[in-house]
Amino acid sequence: MDGNIGDQSENSIRPRACERCARSKAKCVWTDREKDGMKVCERCFKGKLTCIAPPPGTRKTRGKSTRVKAIETKLEGIMSLLGEHKDLLQHVNKPSGPSGSQTAASRPPTSDWSIPRLESGRTQVTQPTLPSSFTQQLNSRETQKFEIISGYEMSFDEADQVLQEYMIMMLPQFPFVPLETTDVFQLSREKPLLLKTLLFVCRPSDSQSRLNFDGWFRQHIAHQIVVLNMKNIELIQAIMIFLAWRDFRHFIDGLHTSLMQLAAGLISEMKLDRCPQSPKKLINSIVEDVEMLGFEVPVQEGPLNVGRRTALGIFYIATSASLLLGKSSCMKYNETFERFCQVLLHDREYPTDTLLVQLVKIQILASKLITAYSNAAGDGVYEQSFHSMTVSLIRKELNDFASQLPPELASNHLIRSHKQAILVRLYEPAIHSEPQNWPYASLSRTEGIWNCFQNAITLCFSFMETPHDVISCLTFPYTAHLTMGLVKIIKLLRITGDRDWDARVAEKEVNIEDLIQRLSDFFRAGSLVMGPRRRIIDQSQDILAQYADRLGMLKIWCSLYLSGNAINPVGSGEQMTDSNINFGLEGNLAFWQMFVDGSS
Template identity: 40%
Template structure:
């Protein structure tokens, strides 16, 4: 039987400790004498060495608290040092290349301050709005841009005014609208400019289609995007899907109808069902911004319809008429009066388009001369009444003058293409209509020439499109062969080459004034220079064909000679938009 065990000392020897075995020390007769060999080492004839006890301080709650406090002190010291460091300017930031996947990734709006920092601890000079890679604007410059937008840009398209020009406030309430205004007023380099267009389309589609977000901000951002794009954007039909989306948003937001109705026959089936359940929720009233957005979408859609021959998709309803009356009554902004009259002239333009736009309509039949004359006379009276009713401060507004002239061109244009070989055709009436149409093109160009070149960069696509309409229709009238038309006199009195040279020089001068929008590129050169080159090409085109007398003159030019001038696809397309009738 083994001897009694010594259990007072629990520490193991080094051998048992390494082997992780139980170490048992034998008992001794003298309690003051410690055994030299444990039972395991004695049995295995191993040199047993007792491991000395090492005092180890246990970590308690007090020690953990001190460690946490020390870490917090280090963090606060680090934040304090970063706060005092100067923030890099945009020019010093690395210009890394970006890929489409990087464009699709969400972008952090304010990159100058770490997320742990309080916004109040930074001055405005230290914060930047990062929009897409390679395109960021400081809040200070953003405030200046908003002020510039309200004073210089808004009068060209008065449908999206801002209640505040504070960049921080707008960034908080409507960040997408702020970014589209910055992109429009401070266009970046071509690569970032195209990247923003792609990002904007993806963002709008994701917000509306995926997240089903229906907000007024998206409609307003789309309006700004539409208004200040170039005419080639519309010629290439890049606007169709976005415009239909904007029209759908108007319906989803209830901007196509009154907020509420008391007439049971006008109620919706959904409202009727909710009323039966006593669950009919009161609908909020529409704001002035809602009304302007609805009218802005109608304005864009009607211009595309009457000038470019595209489907409108949005009719002028009593609800829109109510919006114009309310805005006219309130006149919250000085531009609201201009807005209302722009919408009214677009109503007349759509009436003209509805009367003559359908080639199968009896009014476009060359044999219905008397009926067509009555319709033209009625619409001319309506157009004259509108012009005479304009307030004095809007009589000389270039937008309204160009709109009126464009409507008159489209109104008189079908009359010019009657049966030119019919001896019974009232040639004096056709001659008068052709002269009036030619004079309307001159009136439109004169209205454009009143614009100072400093305002050229801020013009919307509507002004450029109207100018293109006047040029191409004057071209047609100066080349048409007709028994009622004194072609030589018309070419002498209407100096189209001189007009085109003047326009080309003005656009070239405007491209050199140093405004931010002068840097927008198209076909590898500034957009304004691209327009100037187009006018030069039209001049050469006209000079090469002015002596040719042929009934299919324009068709031959479009088919054979138009492609020799770069960028003429749009001009050829606009030349064909004559309600299906050719000279």
């Protein structure tokens, strides 16, 4: 007995590798050779190296596997849970009366998974069921409602579908707010305001609900920013989504000016429009001066990609609105935006980042154009050399931009629309300037007006190349560009008594009434295609069908305007007595007359 114990203790002595073999992870074989009175391993002996043997140690015994123990614990928990669930089920289904009690008591115990049994003269098969916590979660997801505003709710299943549609259909039209997750529960906890805004924009209700949501949204934004002094990216993203899919007429009325300025101010306050590698300024802030004196100042890190997209998105919206109105933007061009584009193009976290970068690049050109023309005097006199250079440089940059587009974006409808809108605005000063004050030395005034006219026509015809399934997902700049093109065509066809322009020759280039009718038919066909925003209803009409009706009103308006007749929406003529034409005619005619006779 003692001998066996001694053998076991000797076997437990484990020869360990020397320090050199252990360090190189090599096999250490001990030999009987000695060097300086110390045993040497075979590897050190051959290499004539100093072999340092570690002190002898005992072999560690292995215990029971913790993995097996953990699995056994889980299985015991599952079986106990199923047993409790079965007991609860038997208690609920326990028949009343003494006979039922006797039957239940005399039944032999069964396994946790119930088997078919005879009870009360009929066969019942009890299927294995999920624990109540799982079934409650599934049932709550199917029946629970998510309240957007008071009186407007949406089930969680429909909300999931809306978010999927947003990522697939609407994000490619406005790629500045991609979602990290499309799980409604998670978004409702992390970004509730953004979720509510997305759901309402993608599934708007009737006119009254939209008015209620607009009021609630503005009050909520004002309370968060002004009262609570909140500053976060979610607020700016919600404002972006709210503004992007609005009717462009709201920007003309100035209804969204305050929201745009709030968003631009938040970007500046949160330093989303700058990065640590920004070039040195001629004037420092007081914080930078304090830092130069040697005091510790909190390090300002540059924005992440979500912050970069947010800043670029507000720049895109503000520049689109300023191009439409011909006014300076509330968010100026910043050289940092080009660095942001380089970073996003390098990282490419989302497939839509490539389109985002190209949209920002072309809006940078629009910003340069607006800045150049906003510096001109308002009396029709322009600095000739400055504006001649402006046309030459911007036209060259547009050509370079088009030549460097990725192949998959070369025919993108958004980029095409922005490019044509910039060209219309680029040559527009020729219309408003006097012949002797025409700014471009290399071009005659007639050629400038003709280029504006041709690009406006191209803009309108290229609009009809847009796929029908994305029309309902388009943002306000797209329809604003179409309106601007139609307005320029009608204005130029109406010009008389100008020695540099002949409207009768221009009429041979385009049949404006036929063009408007084709656009109306295009919107009518788009209204028949189901899409994410297909349910936008106004006065029992789909929004695209309403656009088609507006264009029908414009066709009547043009026939009166271009013929020189007085426009009287409530006249007694035969055309005006048709009930279909009278629907909203007065407001539509006043709207178009404001555009054509105004300064747009």
